[in-house]
Amino acid sequence: MTILVVGATGLLGSSICRRLAERGSAVRALVRSNSPNESRLASVQAEIVTGDLKDGPSLLAACRGCSAVITTANTLISARRGDSFHTVEAGGQAALLRAAEGAGVRRFIYVSLSPGLPSDSPFVRAKREFEARVRRSRLAWTILQPTSFMETAFSPAAGWDLERGRVAVIKPGTAPVSYISLEDVAGFAVGVLESAAAAERFLPLGGPEALSPLQAVRIFEDVMPAHRALRASLAAPRLDGCPAAVQFALRLPRRPGRGRLTWRRHSDAGNTGVVPGAADLSA
Ligand SMILES: NC(=O)c1ccc[n+]([C@@H]2O[C@H](COP(=O)([O-])OP(=O)(O)OC[C@H]3O[C@@H](n4cnc5c(N)ncnc54)[C@H](OP(=O)(O)O)[C@@H]3O)[C@@H](O)[C@H]2O)c1
Numbered sequence: 001m002t003i004l005v006v007g008a009t010g011l012l013g014s015s016i017c018r019r020l021a022e023r024g025s026a027v028r029a030l031v032r033s034n035s036p037n038e039s040r041l042a043s044v045q046a047e048i049v050t051g052d053l054k055d056g057p058s059l060l061a062a063c064r065g066c067s068a069v070i071t072t073a074n075t076l077i078s079a080r081r082g083d084s085f086h087t088v089e090a091g092g093q094a095a096l097l098r099a100a101e102g103a104g105v106r107r108f109i110y111v112s113l114s115p116g117l118p119s120d121s122p123f124v125r126a127k128r129e130f131e132a133r134v135r136r137s138r139l140a141w142t143i144l145q146p147t148s149f150m151e152t153a154f155s156p157a158a159g160w161d162l163e164r165g166r167v168a169v170i171k172p173g174t175a176p177v178s179y180i181s182l183e184d185v186a187g188f189a190v191g192v193l194e195s196a197a198a199a200e201r202f203l204p205l206g207g208p209e210a211l212s213p214l215q216a217v218r219i220f221e222d223v224m225p226a227h228r229a230l231r232a233s234l235a236a237p238r239l240d241g242c243p244a245a246v247q248f249a250l251r252l253p254r255r256p257g258r259g260r261l262t263w264r265r266h267s268d269a270g271n272t273g274v275v276p277g278a279a280d281l282s283a
Helices: 011-022 056-063 085-102 122-135 182-194 213-223
Strands: 002-006 026-031 047-050 066-071 107-111 140-146 166-170 201-205 230-235 245-250 262-266 274-276
Touching: 002 011, 002 056, 011 026, 011 182, 026 056, 047 056, 056 066, 056 085, 066 085, 066 182, 085 107, 085 122, 107 122, 107 182, 122 140, 140 182, 166 213, 182 201
Parallel strands: 002 026, 002 066, 026 047, 066 107, 107 140, 140 201, 166 262
Antiparallel strands: 230 245, 262 274
């Protein structure tokens, strides 16, 4: 039977599509018209259907004939006109769930957020609202609650410009986070599909070690002079069909003789104001 992936052009969704296709599943990828990232699916064996979480009929058509739906869609960085936490994260996802129920889908996997996040953020509130809706569903549901993805947390978009040896950290930069690789999260999203033990469960996912952003800066500094690959072992709770640990490698740029990142702290009060920090973390 076919598995529908919503959010298929996203970082996580495209990885899920690739994994499903590689294991021989029939994959249907819901893609918005003019998605800037449809090329992520170019080499993936998937049926592409056009749709939008704000377009109910497109969701019903996409769900027909599917045994499972995995949704990773979110509007945080890909919002278009009419997209909001209310219309997409809560309302749009609820429309998808209704469509899945109406089309006779059996399994529903929702990738949400870590349970540790503050509930006063509208984004988090919208996610929790939809979690509550999923919980009331008669489908066999699973809600994955990953911590921050290291691929996005340590990316130029988040202020980690390793190419130039510069990092921006949200002040004070000392809060520990169990960063996880999105590839591990994708492994879980696929792994739980056939797991009866994972049905009707919230599954918080995180890496084995909680590190603060400043500790992560130190690690990058340590590995940069030797131009070695940084390897991290990412363990997560074991479920049927899921990897217990996955290795990933991040190639750092060649910068002979450079072992220090120039860094600065942004205030976490709305991320405004730049406060210069001590340049030498090894002291
Ligand atoms: N990134 C992290 O560090 C992190 C950490 C914890 C949890 N999560 C959660 O993990 C999930 C996946 O995150 P990600 O980083 O892979 O997201 P992403 O790369 O930003 O992908 C978002 C996807 O949602 C699609 N989308 C947005 N609005 C839509 C709409 N109205 N209708 C249909 N599709 C729509 C986008 O399509 P287009 O290509 O058309 O824009 C894209 O495919 C999210 O639920 C996120 O909250 C992320």
